[in-house]
Amino acid sequence: MKRLFSLLVAGLLPLLGGCEMVVFQPQGPAARSITELINWSIWWMLLVVVVVFALFAYIVWKYRDRPERQGEEPPEEHGSTVLEIVWTVIPILIVIALTIPTVRTLYDLEKPPKGYEDQEPLVIHVTSADWKWIFSYPEQNIETVNYVNIPANRLVLFKMTSASTMQSFWVPALAGQKYTMNKMETELYVVADRPGSYEGRNTNFNGRGYAHMQFEVLAQTPKEFEKWVQEVKQKAPKLTKEQYEELLLPTHLGRLTFIGTHLQWVNHADPHSKTYTNPELYRGHGYQGKIFPREDNYKSSSSSNCNEEQQALESDSGGEHHGH
Helix, strand or coil, X not given: CHXXXXXXXXXXXXXXXXXXXXXXXXXXXHXXXXXXXXXXXXXXXXXXXXXXXXXXXHHHHXXXXXXXXXXXXXXXXXXXXXXXXXXHHHHHHHHHHHHHHHHHHHHHHCCCCCCCCCCCCEEEEEEEECCEEEEXXXXXXXXXXXXXXXXXXXXXXXXXXXXXCCEEEECCCCCCCEEECECXXXXXXXXXXXXXXXXXXXXXXXXXXHHXXXXXXXEECHHHHHHHHHHHHHHCCECCHHHHHHHCCCCECCCEEEECCHHHCCCCCCCCCCCCCXXXXXXXXXXXXXXXXXXXXXXXXXXXXXHXXXXXXXXXXXXXXXXX
């Protein structure tokens, strides 16, 4: 059955204009649960489509106009109690079949995945701003912009909020979508099965800059993650309050890395925190920086290419990126 469904999806791929079916290539337990739910829903939708079109074809054929029936008066139909019950009960059963696994999956996604319940999570605060993503590591005392490094096969808890407008946090290969809202906090558990580079983005329309509001989740081995943390502490500049408030202006940025987090000055999930909206700048916002993702940062082995790309990033976006 699964093989048949995979062949069906593969057959539809050419019709999708080259779209990457990332949601059908899950790289973590949360994403797998969502993919299984999608597959379950698609099977039910296919069943409905097949039955409806089969009945449609049968009725058109059976009641078609034929020469021998010309002038014939069809008998008056008074309805069928059995049919009325059948086509009322069947949709109810389909809705139940879709609702139960959907509710169960949604509740399961609010908890650590099975097998990770007893593991202490790595807590990372996620703050969305127009139009960039800010990641704060309170335990490591590190803050990054437009990229986040996590250890593979380790439970990670994202605590998410927004400095201004509402946005949507989504890493399709690892987890589902959740909104980030000012003066509120949402939580998302994520586990990456293996090291690799995964794309994340904002899927909520909130201005002309939202379409390029992308970030990278780089899953590393535990040893590589610790090495990156130590490297950042040695090389990254210290974050200042003035610098952070400048980051919140509506701009596109490259990747930035700092020692220290903005949590020492403001927690945007606090109901009494300041709202950093700058509507007067939305029309012509700052310099148009750009994010330069690599195809696979984890497997990249050419240090010279990395250095050249790093220089291009800093010169084009004004960003400074350490740790890759």
